[in-house]
Amino acid sequence: MAKTLFDKIWDAHVVKSFGDLSVVYIDKHLIHEVTSPQAFDELTARGLPLFRKDQMLATADHNVPTRNQHLPIEEPLSRSQVNKLTENCAKFDVELYGLGHERQGIVHVIGPELGLTQPGMTIVCGDSHTSTHGAFGAIAFGIGTSQVAQVMASQCLLISKPKRMRITIDGELRRGVTAKDLPLYIISKLGTGGATGYFVEYAGSAIRGLSMEGRMTLCNMSIEMGARGGMIAPDETTFAYVEGRPYAPQGERWEQALAYWRTLYSEPDATFDSEYHFDAQDIYPMITYGTNPGMGIALNGLIPTEVSSSEAVSFQNSLKYMGFAPGESLLGKEINYVFIGSCTNSRIEDLRTVASYVKGKHKAQNVEAIIVPGSKQVEQQAIAEGLDKVLAEAGFELREPGCSACLAMNEDKIPAGAYCVSTSNRNFEGRQGPGARTLLASPLVAAITAVEGRIVDITQYLN
């Protein structure tokens, strides 16, 4: 049977199958401080060694402060969790790009930028947004802590094969529409459970046209539609991005790898368990109004007035939490916080987008705008390009790398009741701090919101 991209990589990694379950080999295992300590303890309790420590990489990202990273972490529990990671990595001899390291950063930002993420791989991390790495044509997905321990102990997982879905977007994107608007649009159509049980491949001319950064933004949010992961067939854009990075294969091995990577695509007559087609022209700059990422509308659209009866209660609760009414437009709503960051949108291209818009402008008085780069490398690159000055002059605060207000595990919290236009991926109740009200959008929408101090139809602000 003609294989999909997913099938090809999956089949190449099956060690053994038992009925519906397969022992699947994992090429790269990324870990961070929040979901790894109990897994290390599990290993210790069972007296098991790490099976393939060289295929692991650790970083500290979720808890880290975004100011004064050279000082010890003030918050005691965060400090102890980060210290625990350092201790575990020392004890088990795992490579750690911890706080202060020039390669530290959000786990899903550093994997790709180091060239660790490559086409054809299986990649896991105790973190749902591991789907980001699928942008390279890899099978990448998030796992729970018990599974982290399993991979540590065996470099494998015992899992069943997901169903395959393809989402095709053809056509040219409208002005002001960026990669982030694609998942916000798709999820608004499919719902947060719309792809549960599936692994998604994104295809079509609009996807081909995306940069690697844009592809990562799209694949990153696959989990928000319930999918196990998302992926895009590797092409010249992918190869050009990977080539020359620290962990990328070199010389003859590069040629070998490239020859293999070029075989990674879905055969023309391969079938998917589910298919969706969208037209790029139907997609406008998006924003969310509710408390799950599926509650999105075009910026100049209206909050729906009707939802299915089973969702009615959640819908009302959600609007109550957000302080919005059915049928309302978001245009003109005052915004007091703008957060640009997270593994969805904290890469150099995102910072460039923001800087190029805000250059020579200034944020509105009523807004606090923070930009948290995804990694030390992004931060350094931004400084090398002078973006830090542009941002500072526009009144944006460029912080040090980490997850920050994406999940508010550190001190970067949005106050209760305040609205925050955020480039992150989740607008759940309390996600950015207890009572915080999150509106998800692209970095471009976020930048314009910061300058205007309210939600505007951005198409009128682009030249």
Added chain:
Amino acid sequence: MEKFQILRTTAIPLPIENIDTDQIIPARFLKATSREGFGENLFRDWRYTSEGTPKADFALNNARYGGHILVAGKNFGCGSSREHAAWALYDAGFKAVISSYFADIFRGNALNTGLLPLQVSDEVLQRLLDQVEQDPQTELVVNLPEQTLTVPAWGESIHFDLDPYKKECLINGYDDIDFLVNQKEAIAAYETTRAWAY
């Protein structure tokens, strides 16, 4: 992992759809480095005011309800991969969650924690929620070996699906690590076949 065979208990209704892992256990409570104690902060922001006083209208604080099963709205456990969500439910005394849809990662995490994610149809879920809300003393019986959920008040047994291997694991308290570690030879042999790759 504790063994799971037959569970006979009352249930707590939580008729909210799309309950995400940030609601089950907010990120700021994920800083512990052991598995225990997360139950205290289960549904933290729904259960307590910002001052820490219990909110009387939340089901878990309602003296009418009790038991080891949570009956929750559709699409339970979406969001993050944090196994802490399953640990928090388990730590708070839940042995099973009934819903009409579970997010993939949550389902796997629950099974690895010894917490049964029991999936029923939308229709059965609605009947269960109504039943438990009207009569909180309603007993539910989960028979794992038989894969049935029985509501004696209805005189009805409902079959539920579960992967046969996962079922064995739950019944016997086994987990995947033991299984995988026993496959090491096959895994090492597999590695030699693609040594060039990475």
